Structures are given as C-alpha cells and as structure tokens.
Amino acid sequence: MLHLSDDAITALALGAPSDRSAHLERCGACADDVSSLRRTAERVRRALAEPADPPAAVWERILREVVPHE
Numbered sequence: 001m002l003h004l005s006d007d008a009i010t011a012l013a014l015g016a017p018s019d020r021s022a023h024l025e026r027c028g029a030c031a032d033d034v035s036s037l038r039r040t041a042e043r044v045r046r047a048l049a050e051p052a053d054p055p056a057a058v059w060e061r062i063l064r065e066v067v068p069h070e
C-alpha cells in the first residue's frame, strides 16, 4: 500500500481539505501519524495563545515604575 506523503499528513493534521482522508480509514500507521501531529499542533497553538510570564527582571522594573517612591 502506498502511504501518504509528509505533506498530505501535515495537511490532514492541520484540518486542511484533502482528498487523501479516505486512506486514514484503511491505514492505522498514517492515522497514527496524523493524530500525533495533530496533538503537537494543538500544543503549539495553546503555547502561542498563552502569553509567557515576563521574566522577574521585567516585573521588578514595572514595579519600580508603578509603586510610588517615598
């Protein structure tokens, strides 16, 4: 059996329309590749959606600006 190309697997994992999706119903190996890539893509999406905490040095500078000096 001819397996899907990396490009086809990537497109399916990202939910792009593809005429290759029927192959996944017959082939566990390619279906596994698509679902593991899909999980990775989901993790990346979440990581990009959550802003990282600013480093401590940045917080210290912000606090120095905001907290009134006496």
Ligand SMILES: [Zn+2]
Residues within 6 Å of the ligand: 002, 003, 004, 023, 027, 028, 029, 030, 031
């Ligand atoms: Zn396959």
